Amino acid sequence: MKTLRTRSKAALLLSYVAASAFVLAGCSSDDDAAPVTDITVSGVITDTSGATLSGVGVQGVYASPDQASNPTATTDASGFFSMVVDAGRAFYLHGTFAGYATMNSEKVASSINIANLDIGIPTLAEAQAIIDTAFPLSEPVLGTHAWLVVDIEDENGDEVNDVAVEYDTSVTPADSAYTDCLGNDSGASLTTGAPCTPDREAPMYIAYFDNTAEISVTVSGVTKIAPVRLGEVTFLEYEIASTVTPPVVPSAGQVIYDADCARCHKAGSYDTSGDNSDLINDGNLLVPDLGTLSGQMAGLTLTAQEITDLTAFLDVEITP
Numbered sequence: 001m002k003t004l005r006t007r008s009k010a011a012l013l014l015s016y017v018a019a020s021a022f023v024l025a026g027c028s029s030d031d032d033a034a035p036v037t038d039i040t041v042s043g044v045i046t047d048t049s050g051a052t053l054s055g056v057g058v059q060g061v062y063a064s065p066d067q068a069s070n071p072t073a074t075t076d077a078s079g080f081f082s083m084v085v086d087a088g089r090a091f092y093l094h095g096t097f098a099g100y101a102t103m104n105s106e107k108v109a110s111s112i113n114i115a116n117l118d119i120g121i122p123t124l125a126e127a128q129a130i131i132d133t134a135f136p137l138s139e140p141v142l143g144t145h146a147w148l149v150v151d152i153e154d155e156n157g158d159e160v161n162d163v164a165v166e167y168d169t170s171v172t173p174a175d176s177a178y179t180d181c182l183g184n185d186s187g188a189s190l191t192t193g194a195p196c197t198p199d200r201e202a203p204m205y206i207a208y209f210d211n212t213a214e215i216s217v218t219v220s221g222v223t224k225i226a227p228v229r230l231g232e233v234t235f236l237e238y239e240i241a242s243t244v245t246p247p248v249v250p251s252a253g254q255v256i257y258d259a260d261c262a263r264c265h266k267a268g269s270y271d272t273s274g275d276n277s278d279l280i281n282d283g284n285l286l287v288p289d290l291g292t293l294s295g296q297m298a299g300l301t302l303t304a305q306e307i308t309d310l311t312a313f314l315d316v317e318i319t320p
Contacts (some may be wrong), residue, residue, distance in 0.1 A: 036111055042082035043117025045075050045095060048126060052079025056097040056121070060085045061104075061227070087111050092227050095119065101127040101142065104234040107214070107225040127233065130202045133183040135175060145174065145208040146228035151237045152191055152204055152219055159194035160240055165205045168216040176207035203235070253313025256306055270318040280320050283311030 045056045056075040060083055073083040085091050093105040100121050122130075124142065131147075132139050152160045167173075177185035180193040183202035191204045209215075212229045219238040226234045250258070257267055261279060266272055268280035286307045302310065 036087040038084045039087045039110055039113050040082060040084055041093070041114045041117070042080070043115070043119055044079045045081065045097075045119045045121060046079055047100075048120050048122050050120075053097060053100075053121070054079060056081070056095055056100075058083065059094040059096075060091045061094045062086070062089060062091050085110075090225075093119075094232075095121060097121065099123055102229075102232040104227055104229065104232055106234070106236050107227055130183055130206070131208075134177045134179055134185055134202060134206050136185075138175065140175070140208055142233075143231040145210060146212055146230050147233040148173070148207045148209070148215075148217070148226055148228050149203040149233060149235050150205040150217070150219070151235075153237065153239055154241065155239060159191070159196070159200065159204060161191055161194050163191045163220060163240065164189065165191075165207075166218045168218075171209075171213060171215045173207035174210050176205065178205050179203070251313055251317060252306075252309035253311070253317065256302070256310045257313055260300060260302075261310075267314060268318045268320045278320075279314050280318065281315050283314035286311055 041060065045053050045058070047053055052075075054075050054077045056079070058073045058075065058081045060071045062070055071083040071085055073081040075081045088109050088111050090107050090109040092107040093103075095103045100123050103119070103121050128142050131142055150165050152163050152165075154160050165176075165178075178188045178191055179200070179202045180186040181196035181200050183200070186192045193200065193204075209228050214225060214227050216223050217226050217236055218224075220240040222238055222240070224236050224238075226236055228234050254270075257271075257279075261267070262271055262274065264274050264276045266274040266276070266278040266280070268278065286302070
């Protein structure tokens, strides 16, 4: 199960740390096992410093927030909450606490218990400070818009650059920003700035809308449903495969040149530092006993395969 991480400085986050603690509900090896009708969702809510918060109201929202069947819970002295929701029925978590930003999760449907959620929420002042940094010219007010924040990480938990956040064609945000490490609008049209040291001051992407809506948000082909609501913040986190470029493995001929030739000779555009002759395009002159070419190379011998490899490096792989 995917693990999502809370960042202490990313104040507009509602993040879940699942840490492989998801448990199958009603699992049975019997073919006639009764279907699961409800699941338990539980976790801990903290502020952005990691301190637990008691008295936070948590709601599992199926449809409208005043629907009678919406389950509710309140965090205890340890910040812990637990609620039962209908299995297989789409819902999102909605968290409220005086003095703090009201937070929403993505909308999902689950047939298994969801445990060990670690949810961080910012104060109203922290959230507004992030907004002011990302949108310094307009400084939109948290309470008068519907907010979406997005973080994108690879399987190692590292933020991923050069990725776009896309919406369905019916939705356009009033404004949006891909932030740099300090939380400023980077001016880019893709995620940017990673790696950030220390951690990024805000989520990688922030957008706001003028109306409450339920929108489809796609990142690298993965679509999630975001219930954006006026005066509230919805957080989405995506995990995508890393695209690390594998290191270049030197050819066999390059290894031979580096070990036996580079201390004296040059080799075209690859190596211009040697004091003796440039060996570029001279691979055809190689013989098994290099001592016959120069007294300085006495005792240096190459096998037939090594000669073939070094010749290819000098005459084919590099340029003058």
